[in-house]
Amino acid sequence: MAINLQKGQRISLVKENGSTLQNVCVGVNWGAIEKKSWLGSVTKEAVDLDASCLLFDDAKNSLDVVYFGQLKSKDGAVKHSGDDLTGDLSGDDGLDNEIITLDFSKLSSNVQSVAFVLNSYKGQDFGTIPFASIRIYEGTPSRVNEVFATYNIAKGDNFGGHVAMVMGVFYKKNGEWKFNAIGEPTRDKKLQDTVETVRQNYL
Structure with missing residues (x-):
């Protein structure tokens, strides 16, 4: 049974059978912007969204950033599928354009928080993107076992006018990993700004 979290909800990653979640995926799917000319013809404007993963220690120091320029964390626990520069040009294909995978068993022991963020590389407003x-789910890039959180940022009233957001944060408490579904836009323009916003406000 999927756990569809509301924004701000927190959950433990210990499952009903007593086992602990090991593999998490964050998938983002989006479409290119349609533009109609005064003659009625339709053109597509590519949309470059970037999913990134930020690793912090218990003192809120940034340890590592996995993004389109570094597709794997130093400890090998986090992997990025690669940069998608366009979005779906032919309508929603139902597939994730970018996927980040996290294997908790490989995380360095000093990692205390793992945050997932999304930035619009060219500054294209979330509210202008068609979908x-x-x-955020348990499984692999090709298999969804259980969904923890879903966000529809193109249709969300609070996302218009923003080009960055914090999706969610996994954090360690008393030796146990938990998840905070955040789903909030930020005023950041660049990834490095979002790293600082997460460090100051979401850990």
């Missing part, structure tokens, strides 16, 4: 959905 953009996020899902």
Whole structure:
């Protein structure tokens, strides 16, 4: 049974059978912007959204950033599928354009928080994108076992006028990993600004 979290909800990653979640995926699917000319013809404007993963220690120091320029964390626990520069040009294909995978068993022991963020590389407003959905789930890039959180940022009233957001944060408490579904836009323009926003406000 999927756990579809509301923004701000927190959950433990210990499952009903007593086992602990090991593999998490964050998938982002979005579409290119349609533009109609005064003659009625339709053109597509590519949309470059960037999913990134930020690793912090217990003192809120940034340890590592996995993004389109570094597709794997130093400890090998986090992997990025690669940069998608366009979005779906032919309508929603239902597939994630970018996927980040996290294997908790490989995380360095000093990692205390793992945050997932999304930035619009060219500054294209989330509210202008025809569809953009996020899902955070247990499984692999090709198999969804259980969904923890979903966000529809193209249709969300609070996302218009923003080009960055914090999707969610996994954090360690008393030796146990938990998840905070955040789903909030930020005023940041660049990834490095979002790293600082997460460090100051979401850990």
